[in-house]
Amino acid sequence: MTEATKRRLFLVGALGIAGTALGAFALGDLGDDLVYYWSPAELIQAANAKEATVRLGGMVVPGTFDWDREAQRTRFSLTDGTVTVPVEVAGNPPQMFREGIGAVVEGRLGPDGVFRSEKVMVKHNNEYQAPDAGGNPRSTLVEGE
Amino acid sequence: MRADSVPGPPAADGRWSNAEHALGAFGVFLLVAGNYLGLFVAPPERMMGEVGRILYVHVPAAWLALVTFTIGFGAAIGHLSTGKRSFDHVTEATTEVGILLNALLLVLGSIFARPTWGVWWNWDPRLTASAIMLLTYVGVSLLRSAVRDPERRATWTSVATILAYVNIPVTYFSVKWFRSLHQIQSSPETMNDTMVAILRTNAFAFLFITLWFIAWRRRLAAARDRLDSPPPLEIA
Structure with a gap:
């Protein structure tokens, strides 16, 4: 087996393992089992x-x-x-x-x-907004502060 | 051997090119401008207040870590399919620059998390995946330094780089696939227009500086490789 053939076998093997692992994560429906909170x-x-x-x-x-x-x-x-x-x-x-x-x-x-x-x-959600006009950022934090 | 050269590189490969200079200078200029805008011109964030401004460095660090590891993934495939060591020099560069960005991402994220979420760290899927990402690429880097033969080193680290890359899409999509504390990706629709413009400025700053670092580190890798490799035998 030449060096080049060996390298290509390594390439196919590595891509195969990587693709399988990624596929398992993406399609494995782990979303229901792997939750950070209930x-x-x-x-x-x-x-x-x-x-x-x-x-x-x-x-x-x-x-x-x-x-x-x-x-x-x-x-x-x-x-x-x-x-x-x-x-x-x-x-x-x-x-x-x-x-x-x-x-x-x-x-x-x-x-x-x-x-x-x-x-x-x-x-925090994925919204990044300026405070409402005239409002203080975080003014709603805690009443009476 | 030429008198002025240490390992005798071809000039175009071994020296600063004007393009490299320009890339770095422009990146630094954009970074200064972007950080000025982010700190003094952008509005505070409605919920997070002033601390929300760390967004302008946290998010570009994350994006560019993923971009850098993606370049490395491509170069690793390039090496294994062609056998050209010049690809491996790129992988060597992206691994180290990527580790730098990944570490920066985690540090900035942690500073961001304490005043907003209330904790420095937690094991939510996004954070866990980002930490694993750092550790795997440190592992790839260790593997590189452990193999002496340049051919084997290039092949083995290319394989390791391809395997490590599995985690990059997992990290990116973790907030969508799994229920996590980290919010999902923002988009221009969910963000104030000024904030989007400043974030883009800093993203380009990070992009140019990252490419500059990769180019720089790649040259170093190529020079070291030439030093390590014995010169071809001259047959009279």
Whole structure:
């Protein structure tokens, strides 16, 4: 076997392996299994979710945000449109946190139906816009600030 | 051997060309202009405020890391199909420049994430794929430095470069394929027009500087290769 033939065999082999791997990722329908967080509906459906540490993601329901600065405790509800789960975070919300925004919390669902978390992350969407005319950026952050 | 040359390269290959100079100078000029516009002219972002301006460097670093690794993928195929080592010099260059951009991407992303998401890092699919991307190309680079014979080195690293490339489309599409914390790609429809223009300016700045670095590093790779390779035997 000449050097050139060997090299081409390597080429075909490498492309074959790479293509198969990529195809498995693209068409393998991993989207349902490989999720970074559960929606409220998925959390409630999963009977064994209680006592397991999971990530829960949803939209912060307007009117539910309650931040106790003294106690460093934050309360709000997360919804996916159908199911709403009350969340209690032992800590302060991130700067960008506000009502109506997407958020992901890490913790566990208690027997009382309250999701307790120590870690809250804010999900930003793919929009980048200037503040509304006359408005301050982040003015909606926390009422009374 | 010519007196003025160290390893005796053909002049066109071993020296700064005017095109290379121009590429670098233009890239640096655009970067200064783009960063000035991004910091002082662009509006703050509605939700993120001033910190949203890091977009103008985070996103170009990501784009150019993917572009650089794509050039390397093409060059690796080029080497394996033709056997020309000049392709391997390109792969050598893109691997290192790509690692630089990938590391920059992760550092900038982390600085972006802390004030916006609230964490420096998390293991969402996009972030995980980007971290694996950095590690695999560091691995390719280590493999290159571990093989002494230039022919074998070129072949093996070309194969490794092709395998490493699997992760580039996975990284790009991870936000669409998997439910992640990282947002999906923005488009001019979802962005303020001024922000789009500044982002494009910086993307071209990064493009020119990246091509400049690749050209520079490729010349170095070619010069080293000539030093390593024994001169052909002269038969009287």
